[in-house]
Amino acid sequence: MAKAPTTPAAPVVNPAEQVVKLLTTAKQTMVTAESCTGGMLAAAVTDIPGASAVLYGGYVTYANNAKSRMIRVPARLIKDYGAVSNQVARAMADGARNTAHTDFAIAVTGIAGPEGGSEKKPVGLVYVAVSSEHATLVVEHRFGDLGRAKVREASVNAAMDLLLVVLTDPQGNDASRLS
Amino acid sequence: MAKAPTTPAAPVVNPAEQVVKLLTTAKQTMVTAESCTGGMLAAAVTDIPGASAVLYGGYVTYANNAKSRMIRVPARLIKDYGAVSNQVARAMADGARNTAHTDFAIAVTGIAGPEGGSEKKPVGLVYVAVSSEHATLVVEHRFGDLGRAKVREASVNAAMDLLLVVLTDPQGNDASRLS
Numbered sequence: 088m089a090k091a092p093t094t095p096a097a098p099v100v101n102p103a104e105q106v107v108k109l110l111t112t113a114k115q116t117m118v119t120a121e122s123c124t125g126g127m128l129a130a131a132v133t134d135i136p137g138a139s140a141v142l143y144g145g146y147v148t149y150a151n152n153a154k155s156r157m158i159r160v161p162a163r164l165i166k167d168y169g170a171v172s173n174q175v176a177r178a179m180a181d182g183a184r185n186t187a188h189t190d191f192a193i194a195v196t197g198i199a200g201p202e203g204g205s206e207k208k209p210v211g212l213v214y215v216a217v218s219s220e221h222a223t224l225v226v227e228h229r230f231g232d233l234g235r236a237k238v239r240e241a242s243v244n245a246a247m248d249l250l251l252v253v254l255t256d257p258q259g260n261d262a263s264r265l266s
Numbered sequence: 267m268a269k270a271p272t273t274p275a276a277p278v279v280n281p282a283e284q285v286v287k288l289l290t291t292a293k294q295t296m297v298t299a300e301s302c303t304g305g306m307l308a309a310a311v312t313d314i315p316g317a318s319a320v321l322y323g324g325y326v327t328y329a330n331n332a333k334s335r336m337i338r339v340p341a342r343l344i345k346d347y348g349a350v351s352n353q354v355a356r357a358m359a360d361g362a363r364n365t366a367h368t369d370f371a372i373a374v375t376g377i378a379g380p381e382g383g384s385e386k387k388p389v390g391l392v393y394v395a396v397s398s399e400h401a402t403l404v405v406e407h408r409f410g411d412l413g414r415a416k417v418r419e420a421s422v423n424a425a426m427d428l429l430l431v432v433l434t435d436p437q438g439n440d441a442s443r444l445s
Binding site: 090112119120121123124125126127129131132133134136137138139143144145146147148150152156157175187200201202207235236239 | 298300302303304305306308309310311312313315316317318321322323324325326327328329331332335336366379380381414415418425
């Protein structure tokens with residue numbers, strides 16, 4: 088009996104490559120602001136040849152005072168809500184975009200573990216944010232304690248996906264895609 | 267016939283782990299400034315649990331004006347010598363250390379390819395620099411056109427090795443180790 092025709096596999100698309108391509112076409116620029124991913128997000132973008140056309144650079148704001156000094160996250164916000172919070176993720180994205188004068192900024196703050204987790208804010212809690220001239224979006228993820236490397240990797244993917252959503256739907260007409 | 271006794275394999279030591287350990291013991295801090303490695307160096311350090319005790323953060327200064335605005339590399343220096351030069355590597359390391367107020371800064375600038383190479387400055391030309399209160403060291407590498415990923419990886423390793431040399435011999439008494 089003949090086999091059923093197989094569906095061709097979807098082409099493997101690198102999200103960072105898509106980001107660079109979309110921004111290049113639109114002649115737009117981006118910057119990164121990272122805490123728990125500590126440079127991985129910028130590294131994923133700069134892995135793509137031609138990234139220099141769209142990437143201004145990145146801030147690895149690992150210490151709390153690096154967040155305040157590099158990209159003007161109010162120290163008060165960190166004190167009141169904690170470095171891993173919706174509010175600080177938003178302030179990182181907005182602060183990076185305003186400091187760097189780019190069209191987009193993408194920010195990540197989270198708890199990669201193994202230390203630093205608590206009942207309210209467990210290991211795997213990660214906020215990703217994208218700031219554009221239209222809006223700033225923040226998404227909370229609870230990846231669970233997958234181990235430091237996997238939480239960081241999941242965070243990079245989540246951040247890149249959120250930026251792709253914004254880049255392909257800048258007016259936010261299709262909010263369901265964020266779920 | 268009995269086999270010759272085998273020499274036990276040297277333990278695999280992660281240079282980033284050594285860096286974090288040495289700085290933690292010395293209660294010292296560091297910052298990164300990256301061009302061609304684009305975040306990989308910071309990512310390697312933040313891969314180590316406990317890095318937050320020693321890493322202030324990192325600057326991914328991908329665009330030339332990011333080098334000037336984030337860490338005060340004189341635009342004139344970039345114009346006169348090029349972004350990939352001994353002079354700019356030194357200015358990136360010194361500028362990052364002074365901007366971040368850390369004990370050490372480590373900087374990388376190079377040509378990862380596939381584009382951007384020339385006869386005088388071929389793909390694989392990479393400068394790594396370490397700035398400390400005692401001195402600023404710059405080392406030129408010519409890795410050759412290994413491909414973008416391998417040039418970036420070799421650059422991270424070279425930078426981490428140079429920092430380790432400085433951390434284990436801060437007065438530079440054993441300059442031969444740099445060869």
